[in-house]
Amino acid sequence: MAKSRFNLGKGKLIGLAVLVVVVVLAVLAVDDWHQLWKISSAPDNVPIVAMLFLVPIFTWMGVRQSLANDRLIKELEQDPKLAKTHHRKAEPWRPGWARELHVWPYLVRIEFLVAVIVTVLLFVWSILLNAPLEEPANPNLTMNPSKAPWYFLGLQEMLVYFDPWIAGVVMPSIIMVGLMVFPYVDSNPLGNGYYTLRQRRFAVGMFGIGFLQWILLIVIGTFIRGPGWIWFWPGQTWDHNAVVFDKNVDLHDMIAVSWIGKTLHLGFLQTGVGKFVFGLLVVGGFYVVGALFFHWLMTVDFKRISLRPLRLFPRDPFEQKLLQRTSILQYMTFQFFAISVLLAMPVKLILRLGLTIKYVWVTPWFNV
């Protein structure tokens, strides 16, 4: 009867075993510990190493509270009578307890304590680690790799996948404006002021994916990019003489010279007008497919997806209700930002790194 708290199910056990194997393999794969240590212990990289721990910790903290609230929401939805009398919080509450506290001293003392802790932390950090100082600036001696500060490494890494005008100017602007419009396109009135995943699956998911992408790009830029911005796996020695041949080709060229292109006589794709129209169609098609993908993601009921009987588009009634509250302007705005950043970024990464495709749309003025 007494089940141990640590009694793992079969699935969890397999998961744990896979995790252990992956960790062991990762450790074995590290060839040059010194190189890895040099990167991770560089004083200016300490913040991103810290982020690797802080993001999971705070995500866990948020998810834990979300799940507690979600259980409560489920309970109250099943019991409308309880919902009328319940205090509606996962935090403990008893009748007679005041709903509000005096800021003096109950909040001010916490703020004071936090200020003291942060100050002590800064002192310890500053005593243990010195701010980096390289040789005097020398325009004739290029640093290799020459890296931006860690919080901009995401943008610098984007330079690999997009031309500078997109990676350096358009993308940051779209990300900024996209963040600003976020509250205006989220038409869901629920989940205002409390943690929940159940009621805000899509909004939280979209932001989470964006945040994760940003952190991942920084991690790639910090730990993986070596001299010449060449891909070195963590633990691989940075070879300053390494040369990578640029075998990337444009999509229209790739198709035109391929077996399909030759049999279908698609040589016209390589003419100026041909590649312009082709690229326009590809980018346009990407937006259409992207919009369908996000629409599916927005409304699908994941639990009811099945292969037998084939059911790929079951709709979630709650998400459907939210969609009805969304204005056309809100919907279109969201789709534009989601496709242009959240989808374009990983798709271009896969195209460039996986399929060695350089540009999909080549014009005399700009390339995408």
Place this chain on the structure above:
Amino acid sequence: MEPERPDQPEPKETKQLTSGEKSGSSLVGKVRESGMALKDRAIEEVKTYKDPQDTQLWKSIFRVSHDRSDPRNRSLAILSNVFLHLHPAKINRDAVRYPFTWGMGGITFYLFIVLTFTGVLLMFYYHPTKAEAFKDILYLEHDVPFGKLLRNMHRWAAHLMVITTWLHMFRVVLTGSYKRPREFNWGVGVVLLVLTLLLSFTGYLLPDDQLGFWAVTVGTNMARATPMFGSEGPFGVQLGMTQFNDVRFGLLGGSIVDSNALLRSYIWHCIGIPLVASIFMAVHFWRIRKDGGISGPAPVMLESEMKAVKKK
């Protein structure tokens, strides 16, 4: 200084007593009598100074008595203090739980204060010129008492501020705190995020070492590619952009990262951006209060309680 006042007449008193003994008239009695009265008064007065909170000096500074049992005083302690009046007098009892807010917004503001403080101190030792900037850092690291600690603290506080800003944003999303009526304040927050990154980035060049020089070179090279306003961006050439009149030239004050770039980034870093950021911060904090304080932890709402969208 008020508390010293009663002591002053006393030396005068003893002097008069000695002269009174010489003459031995009724004047002596009078003087002695008034002297004794003055002494009693002084003793009485000194007793009242034993409680500093009862003095005129104290009351002129702190308007509210420090009586913890009185809820009114607790509210007034916040409302009548210029530094604390940012707070409401009372808050949601669950809002003080650390796991809800993570305290990241507050820590970010505290780090801004730390950075202002250490930054001002650093400014005493720094000249934004090509000839002196790097030497000043060496001087700071090797000769100025606690100079190294000062520079380290400024650097790490800046990095930490970027982290706390991101985590603050993450929490605001997870709790849905950007929702009505706080949508606008979220936008102000996004501007503050960008300003934080720019503050950090402009500071990067100031030591004038290889690290900062190349980071800024890489960063500003991207500005070349700005559509229409950059010499290498789409439609830039068609609009007459060269490397001597494009947006990068404006940022650097020249076509290369040199003395003008150093001066510009110094002024942006120490004056320009902090000023703008302060204004946005004022709006950000003001709006938190005006939008009803921090958002939660709010009672959960149910799907069945969703109100229909208002139609105009």
